[in-house]
Amino acid sequence: MARRTKQEADETREALLDAAEHVFLERGVARASLDEIARFAGCTRGAVHWHFGDKLGLFLALDERLVLLQDEVKRRICDGETTPPLEHIARAITTSLTELENDPRRRRLLTIMLQRCEYVAEMAPALLRRRQADAAIRATLRDSFCRAAERGELSPEWPPERAALFLQALISGFLNEWLRGEADFTLAGEVCAAVRGFLSCTAVRPLS
Amino acid sequence: MARRTKQEADETREALLDAAEHVFLERGVARASLDEIARFAGCTRGAVHWHFGDKLGLFLALDERLVLLQDEVKRRICDGETTPPLEHIARAITTSLTELENDPRRRRLLTIMLQRCEYVAEMAPALLRRRQADAAIRATLRDSFCRAAERGELSPEWPPERAALFLQALISGFLNEWLRGEADFTLAGEVCAAVRGFLSCTAVRPLS
DNA sequence: GTAAAGATACCTTCGTGTATGTATATAAAG
DNA sequence: CTTTATATACATACACGAAGGTATCTTTAC
Numbered sequence: 419m420a421r422r423t424k425q426e427a428d429e430t431r432e433a434l435l436d437a438a439e440h441v442f443l444e445r446g447v448a449r450a451s452l453d454e455i456a457r458f459a460g461c462t463r464g465a466v467h468w469h470f471g472d473k474l475g476l477f478l479a480l481d482e483r484l485v486l487l488q489d490e491v492k493r494r495i496c497d498g499e500t501t502p503p504l505e506h507i508a509r510a511i512t513t514s515l516t517e518l519e520n521d522p523r524r525r526r527l528l529t530i531m532l533q534r535c536e537y538v539a540e541m542a543p544a545l546l547r548r549r550q551a552d553a554a555i556r557a558t559l560r561d562s563f564c565r566a567a568e569r570g571e572l573s574p575e576w577p578p579e580r581a582a583l584f585l586q587a588l589i590s591g592f593l594n595e596w597l598r599g600e601a602d603f604t605l606a607g608e609v610c611a612a613v614r615g616f617l618s619c620t621a622v623r624p625l626s
Numbered sequence: 627m628a629r630r631t632k633q634e635a636d637e638t639r640e641a642l643l644d645a646a647e648h649v650f651l652e653r654g655v656a657r658a659s660l661d662e663i664a665r666f667a668g669c670t671r672g673a674v675h676w677h678f679g680d681k682l683g684l685f686l687a688l689d690e691r692l693v694l695l696q697d698e699v700k701r702r703i704c705d706g707e708t709t710p711p712l713e714h715i716a717r718a719i720t721t722s723l724t725e726l727e728n729d730p731r732r733r734r735l736l737t738i739m740l741q742r743c744e745y746v747a748e749m750a751p752a753l754l755r756r757r758q759a760d761a762a763i764r765a766t767l768r769d770s771f772c773r774a775a776e777r778g779e780l781s782p783e784w785p786p787e788r789a790a791l792f793l794q795a796l797i798s799g800f801l802n803e804w805l806r807g808e809a810d811f812t813l814a815g816e817v818c819a820a821v822r823g824f825l826s827c828t829a830v831r832p833l834s
Numbered sequence: 835g836t837a838a839a840g841a842t843a844c845c846t847t848c849g850t851g852t853a854t855g856t857a858t859a860t861a862a863a864g
Numbered sequence: 865c866t867t868t869a870t871a872t873a874c875a876t877a878c879a880c881g882a883a884g885g886t887a888t889c890t891t892t893a894c
Contacts, residue, residue: 423892423893423894424838424893426839427838427839427840430839430840444746445746446656446744446745446746447744448654448656448657448744449656449744449746451882451883451884452883452884453882453883453884461840461841462840462841462842463840463841463842463883463884463885464839464840464841464842465839465840465841467840467884467885467886468838468839468840469839469840472884472885473883473884533744533745534744534745534746535744536654536655536656536657536741536742536743536744537654537741537742538652538653538654538657538742549806549808575823575826576823580816580819580820580823583811583816583820584796584820584823584824586799586803587796587799587800587802587803587820588792588795588796588799589799590799590802590803591794591795591796591797591798591799591800591802592795592799594795594798594799594802595794595795595798598757600757603791608788608791611788612788612791612792612795615783615784615788615792616792616824616827618783619824619827631858631859632859632872634873635872635873635874638873638874659848659849659850660849660850661848661849661850669874669875670874670875670876671850671851671875671876672873672874672875672876673873673874673875675850675851675852675874676872676873676874677873677874680850680851681850
């Protein structure tokens with residue numbers, strides 16, 4: 419009913435987010451009703467409006483639950499820089515992709531954001547977040563490729579800027595296909611192999 | 627009014643599709659009302675229901691207006707096979723991408739289908755069409771890579787199946803980034819260069 | 835007691851489907 | 865060559881439900 423402890427309130431909040439995740443995925447964001455979501459979470463629309471204000475607020479709160487692959491890869495690249503740049507990129511991506519593949523919640527969230535919602539004006543906050551993450555990972559990749567070039571490990575055929583753009587598009591494309599659900603490949607397997615295949619192309623010496 | 631000539635009826639039908647294209651793009655498919663679309667086309671909802679039945683019918687009719695890139699590339703590859711396979715693939719993709727870039731209507735349609743609609747169950751016909759096109763282009767690419775392998779022109783590092791998957795994901799990823807609108811690259815320029823870059827990697831001899 | 839946390843009730847808006855009205859092109863009949 | 869009939873191509877009107885916002889209770893932790 420009402421004013422349970424702070425922790426219980428947080429639990430209902432989480433339950434509402436879980437419910438939204440489920441209903442959004444099945445019916446799409448636009449067709450999902452707040453009542454359906456609330457009922458799925460075992461409460462009423464009152465709780466939704468209390469915690470999130472309106473539907474957009476609920477959606478944006480759900481969006482923030484999604485850890486972006488870009489951020490993870492960037493974090494891993496920026497952390498410990500022991501191995502050679504290209505190898506380091508490959509490992510960061512491999513680890514991040516594997517983690518993503520083993521996290522069904524993230525997959526569901528990604529599916530919602532990419533296939534179950536319409537990006538009109540009011541969704542701007544969610545889009546902005548992805549835009550910034552894209553720009554950040556792009557810069558990070560470019561830096562790594564630059565350092566590889568300085569060490570004489572990058573083929574002159576692949577200027578850092580182009581290599582970074584290529585890699586970003588490649589992963590984005592694979593991710594999209596993977597999310598369709600009919601994919602006959604795995605992230606940890608074929609996609610990581612493809613990434614390493616590309617990085618080998620950009621290297622003057624083969625990757626270890 | 628009523629019962630104009632057959633040609634006039636077709637014109638209103640086209641006008642309605644144009645209007646739907648415009649309104650869907652601006653407001654998203656779910657939030658667009660049939661009344662808004664009809665009014666934008668200079669008629670009323672009566673015309674919409676007459677020509678398309680309901681909103682889903684309108685959407686699917688609009689979807690069929692979109693010539694898929696996959697189909698174009700496939701057609702170009704299957705047509706005249708004079709040059710070596712890898713070079714032939716590169717040219718087919720280059721031509722198709724350039725054509726797409728110069729057709730703003732196709733870009734708008736693609737944007738609607740990828741960013742302005744929610745793929746729930748009833749959208750299945752549109753999804754199925756893309757699925758089949760994906761499968762077809764994939765098979766076509768694989769065949770071409772196979773023939774390149776038979777001619778000794780394909781690097782053993784790249785089995786045909788993997789190369790085809792890679793290429794498909796790469797283009798799909800670039801297309802998605804391009805549709806975002808903030809792309810700092812062009813299809814005819816950077817993307818074609820990237821495709822040729824990849825194909826060069828798969829070749830034992832450099833492309834011409 | 836009071837304010838947080840949520841339930842309930844009410845109202846209003848919007849959009850769709852459907853049913854029906856209506857004018858005209860076209861073809862058949864005379 | 866008219867007249868008549870009918871299917872076509874819409875416009876208009878209505879009815880209905882679904883969904884969201886807001887306001888008002890209710891409960892309980894502190």
